[in-house]
Amino acid sequence: MARLPRWVAQHLAALRALLVLTLITGVLYPLAILAVAQIPGLDDRAEGSLIYDEAGNVVGSSLLGQSFTDADGNALLEYFQSRPSMAVGETGDYDPLVTGASNLGPEDVVDALPDPDLGWDGDANAAKSLLTQVCERSFAIGAREGVDGSRPYCTDSGASAVGAVLGVFYSEGTTGEVTRVVSLNEECGTVEAPFLAEYEGVQVECAEYGGDYAAAIITPVEGDASDHPAVPADAVTASGSGLDPHISPEYARLQTARIAAERGVSEADIEALVEEHTTGRFLGFMGDPAVNVVELNLALDEAYPVS
Template identity: 60%
Template sequence: MRLPSWLSQHLAALRALLVMTVLLGLAYPLALVAIGKIPGLDHKAAGSMVTVGDTTVGSSLIGQAFTDKDGNPIPKYFQSRPSAAGDGYDPTATAASNLGPESVVDTIAPDAKDSKPSLLTQVCSRSLAIGKLEGVDGSRPFCTSDGVGAVLAVWRRDGLTGPVTRVVSVNQTGTPFLATYDGVPVQPAKAGEDYVADGGIITPIRGNAPAHAAVPADAVTASGSGLDPDISPAYANLQAPRIARERGLTLDQVHALIKKYTDGRALGFMGEPAVDVLELNLALDGEN
């Protein structure tokens, strides 16, 4: 007996569903699990976890914070690159801040919890904090001395031209970083005000900071994934004097460890040299 065409089509679709379920829902995942158990691959398949004794201390592929319960850096450890993934280095929330070079104006809300710092202010505040931690000049171009973006909203009589009529330091609610601009007193920002919509011309002020900041770029910016386990040799070397002091080691000993745990460019020409922070800190713990 020949089945109706509609029933034949449904049965064919059901058979295809069952076959694809077995192949892609069972056989394929099980095959990948089996491949992950092959000696030499099993460590990577399990997340490249790093253990000390019987204790798992982290992953060689995912960064982590070396801070106390209040979020303050632990002085005897090298510090990692900042992270925008969840609450920091969260592999289930891997992400960047999605803020670009034009993010220079903070959102200052009446309720502080709704305020959002611009990328520029994040960079400025991190650089200032790292400068204090490492005992170096944390100043950067376009940053104020109190660690926010040095940005003004400027109004001119004829729109884009003519004499300046009003100036606001858009990222500061306290005393502005400049007293006057073009002869006009600089006003502090007010919470909830949108100075761009109000016609202000956003004007970053470079200031007198050195062109080449003492604090490297990777120390003040998060990676695209937010999970980067590495820092640049420049950032590691910046931290070396503090580590030597806290650990009772010589600076040469610390520099030797940094060099040991520095990976070169992939294939000799791709990317930049990088220092694995977790492995370096574990090596330090083994020194004393």
């Protein structure tokens, strides 16, 4: 019997391998995973960890955070607030289609100031540093919850707080006498005076739009705020995905007085609900205790409806 040409035999072998691997990876493996996903205890997660209200309607997922704000982005005071979300798409915060981190780190402390004629909303090249964002959020949350919103390295200017960062010029580049000092995040025309009047005997200037401060040494100023701010860190920073539904028990407890007042119940009742929805460390030692805000707010509506 004549042997097939070598190239034909090679193609037939490749075709058999393709068919076998397609059967294994494209049919058998997915069916096996589907079967495992139907095991009691895993089926809920496989379907997206959906959350249902009393009427049986899907109201979210325990894996995805939500914003509890009105159409203008203002916090709904009768609900616990989530942590900030960096995932901002056409549908607003906590948009799973644009999940991702801001990629801003602890060294991102200097704002890209806006054109004075355009402002923050009109200048696409302007950008607030992570430090300024944290400062603004902290003071806003402090005002909302009735606590001190100040924190280290922030100017003490309420809702307009920015990162307290100086650009210091030295006579010999990085050493020598201080010759000039600029408050890099306080733009002239937007503040009456810089947050610090003098630095090492030199008067502090406000920053001019378009000013060249590349030669300055960036110098954050800690200030007099407590090292343990009343507003916890997770209240002013986003998670890596921007979709985390959890907050710390500290942030949840910070909000209990406001929730109790808005719902017309005692703080003890709200605190008990928070405690009920607080999960401990995984396996007793991994991670930190957390509160799922989506589940907590659903339970809040069921236990103490807004009148």
